[in-house]
Amino acid sequence: MNATWMILGMAAITVAIKATIFVLGGRIVFPPLLQQALGFVPVTVLTAIIVPMILAPHGEGLELTWRNPQLVAAIAAVLVCAGTRRQLLTIVVALCVFFGWQFGVLAT
Structure with missing residues (x-):
């Protein structure tokens, strides 16, 4: 069960990072x-x-x-x-x- 939570957590973090970059688009300057x-x-x-x-x-x-x-x-x-x-x-x-x-x- 711990592996399931770990995979779900990694997926959530990945989606959050990608969604943030996608939504903010060109407003973020690296x-x-x-x-x-x-x-x-x-x-x-x-x-x-x-x-x-x-x-x-x-x-x-x-x-x-x-x-x-x-x-x-x-x-x-x-x-x-x-x-x-x-x-x-x-x-x-x-x-x-x-x-x-x-x-x-x-x-x-």
């Missing part, structure tokens, strides 16, 4: 430093979600081996992105490496 910091929030949240899935895909500690297809695909994605700066190519290469590694290299 300082430039805060505006710059808020620009990093999406990257930070995405990193916090993705990195544990890459480094510990089974949730049982770090798997920093060649038998971790998520890690191999992530390394390929970083290299392709750094070399080409093309998002769609990066996604396609990462998916091909992941599935090729999962069903080709590790299946044997």
Whole structure:
């Protein structure tokens, strides 16, 4: 029951914050430093979600081996992105490496 109250409380706080910003709209002016910091929030949240899935895909500690297809695909994605700066190519290469590694290299 405590988890339910915690989730409801977090939902209420999130709705209150978003509703306040939506209702007040352009009347709130954030300082430039805060505006710059808020620009990093999406990257930070995405990193916090993705990195544990890459480094510990089974949730049982770090798997920093060649038998971790998520890690191999992530390394390929970083290299392709750094070399080409093309998002769609990066996604396609990462998916091909992941599935090729999962069903080709590790299946044997």
